[in-house]
Amino acid sequence: MSRKKTAKGKSSASGPAKGKDQGKSGKGAAGAEPLSNGVVHPSRPSLSNSGEFYDLAFKVMLVGDSGVGKTCLLVRFKDGAFLAGSFISTVGIDFRNKVLNIDGVKVKLQIWDTAGQERFRSVTHAYYRDAHALLLLYDVTNKTSFDNIQAWLTEIHEYAQQDVVLMLLGNKADSAHERVVKREEGEKLAKEFGVPFMETSAKSGLNVDLAFTAVAKELKHRSMKEPSESKFQLHEYVNKEMTKTTSCCGS
Ligand SMILES: Nc1nc2c(ncn2[C@@H]2O[C@H](COP(=O)(O)OP(=O)(O)OP(=O)(O)O)[C@@H](O)[C@H]2O)c(=O)[nH]1
Numbered sequence: 001m002s003r004k005k006t007a008k009g010k011s012s013a014s015g016p017a018k019g020k021d022q023g024k025s026g027k028g029a030a031g032a033e034p035l036s037n038g039v040v041h042p043s044r045p046s047l048s049n050s051g052e053f054y055d056l057a058f059k060v061m062l063v064g065d066s067g068v069g070k071t072c073l074l075v076r077f078k079d080g081a082f083l084a085g086s087f088i089s090t091v092g093i094d095f096r097n098k099v100l101n102i103d104g105v106k107v108k109l110q111i112w113d114t115a116g117q118e119r120f121r122s123v124t125h126a127y128y129r130d131a132h133a134l135l136l137l138y139d140v141t142n143k144t145s146f147d148n149i150q151a152w153l154t155e156i157h158e159y160a161q162q163d164v165v166l167m168l169l170g171n172k173a174d175s176a177h178e179r180v181v182k183r184e185e186g187e188k189l190a191k192e193f194g195v196p197f198m199e200t201s202a203k204s205g206l207n208v209d210l211a212f213t214a215v216a217k218e219l220k221h222r223s224m225k226e227p228s229e230s231k232f233q234l235h236e237y238v239n240k241e242m243t244k245t246t247s248c249c250g251s
């Protein structure tokens, strides 16, 4: 996917949607087809441009400081690869789609990769309103990115929907020697703010699928509201499923 895309427009979704796919990768906001509120029709799924059927569609946004690994996390999830080598900072905003099978329901996630750099903050603000879920990342090897989480949460409360699904991710968990933020510190902060937390690694793939799957499960359950089913507990699911890393080294 291009990491040099600039936003040119703005989408307008605010609820789960079904409809045509926007292709494999967004051309900044310009490539985004607006998603509207939709009803679930599992018997009449929609067909995406990439040939995949889906029943539900949601927007997920990746946010956090520049360099924490948002683009790499998305590439790992979408393509199963790691973008090694020199760091190319995202310009503006970009997106990729992925259809997941969640308990027999095809859930399309339209994942927006935002630019962490301060100069693109107004672009990011414009997209919060339409996001159904936010993955907020910090880098376990960068204390400043962890310290800035509080500011990101303030921003999220200001711009995002009140009921947005939120998850805190401590990325680069593979970097044991460079680690400066302990897993316990991430857990404590997440507890303080009542959000699910896990450490991830775009490099090794640790918990990457789980982070997106957990969000998709929560959104699907909220959307379908099956009365017969017990309520899906995102916190419990994450705590049960995640692979824990040790935080022996560092701080
Ligand atoms: N060791 C390690 N390095 C990572 C990981 N994820 C990303 N990186 C590296 O961190 C740097 C930044 O990654 P990006 O994904 O481009 O960061 P970003 O958050 O998208 O940054 P902006 O686009 O500027 O907001 C790159 O050099 C990556 O190779 C990870 O899980 N482990």
Ligand SMILES: [Mg+2]
Binding pocket: 003, 070, 071, 072, 088, 089, 090, 113, 114, 115, 116
């Ligand atoms: Mg990026």
